[in-house]
């Protein structure tokens with residue numbers, strides 16, 4: 578190893594390394610198989626998982642029986658310790674309900690806590706499954722867009738207050754927020770909770786991106802920590818899947834402190850939701866127990882990738898990068914380009930971004946920057962050329 582290589586910070590060496598995902602049936606890469614289009618869309622990372630996670634999986638795989646498996650005490654202890662260490666949140670073991678996905682948790686919540694003709698409050702732009710998790714024939718959505726305040730996207734409390742009627746019985750929150758990257762403050766969260774509980778609502782808080790605060794300043798605060806007095810009305814959904822790149826292993830969990838709400842939730846999941854798989858238990862436990870150092874390096878790398886995007890977009894007219902506190906998903910305003918189908922235009926120029934339309938802002942693009950810097954640079958170069966071709 579020469580001096581230049583050994584002097585590089587560990588993060589560079591870990592994450593600079595491209596890992597080919599071709600022939601793994603990766604959702605992200607298969608979409609453009611055989612085409613010269615760089616996939617920068619669905620939210621998983623092109624990085625190899627942390628070594629302790631892979632080692633734990635290899636060890637478990639060596640035991641040749643993969644039958645139904647309950648989440649063990651060691652897994653639960655690892656989650657409890659993580660929440661205490663990171664968020665000073667002391668949860669109890671029996672508050673945990675394991676699920677194969679956070680989206681499953683959204684859907685189960687709608688079935689558990691909503692009656693026919695109830696309305697559910699969501700705040701666009703928002704992760705697209707917030708629009709389709711409810712039972713379409715039985716409940717409907719009330720959409721109150723986030724607004725820009727102090728340069729970042731946050732809740733528009735006045736408009737929300739106006740929209741609340743007795744039929745609005747639940748809110749689905751996303752914190753940190755996909756796609757805008759906002760980390761909400763304790764005040765912002767507690768104001769929303771106060772308003773919702775005054776209206777007798779349940780609060781479903783999707784916190785899947787909680788461990789991905791990258792700006793070096795903000796702190797994620799669980800909604801139930803910001804509003805402990807409303808904990809009986811709060812269901813928190815979390816997973817190690819985004820931060821430690823385990824989405825294909827299908828394990829997440831709900832945290833529900835109120836016993837009656839928890840029973841309602843479990844009853845709604847009965848016979849519909851499958852048990853979580855043993856490999857996912859092992860990986861999740863290893864992530865929380867031994868993935869701390871890897872995560873710290875990841876956050877540094879992601880921040881540096883975000884800064885690369887900021888520099889590149891600064892000199893691309895018509896594209897505006899939104900400020901981002903968390904996630905690896907850059908939210909880009911492309912309105913000034915005046916394109917009919919912005920996503921398709923960039924795809925034609927070799928970059929596969931997510932269309933803002935699926936989140937509720939058609940002229941925006943979402944760029945997944947959880948990839949080696951060299952791949953990101955290639956994507957940014959293509960974006961620059963695509964915009965130049967418009968002139």
Ligand SMILES: Cc1ncc(COP(=O)(O)O)c(C=O)c1O
Pocket residue numbers: 620677678679680681704751755783785786816818824828829
């Ligand atoms: C806010 C949010 N919730 C849920 C999910 C998906 O969670 P899961 O794969 O556990 O269903 C994502 C994936 O990107 C997400 O961004």
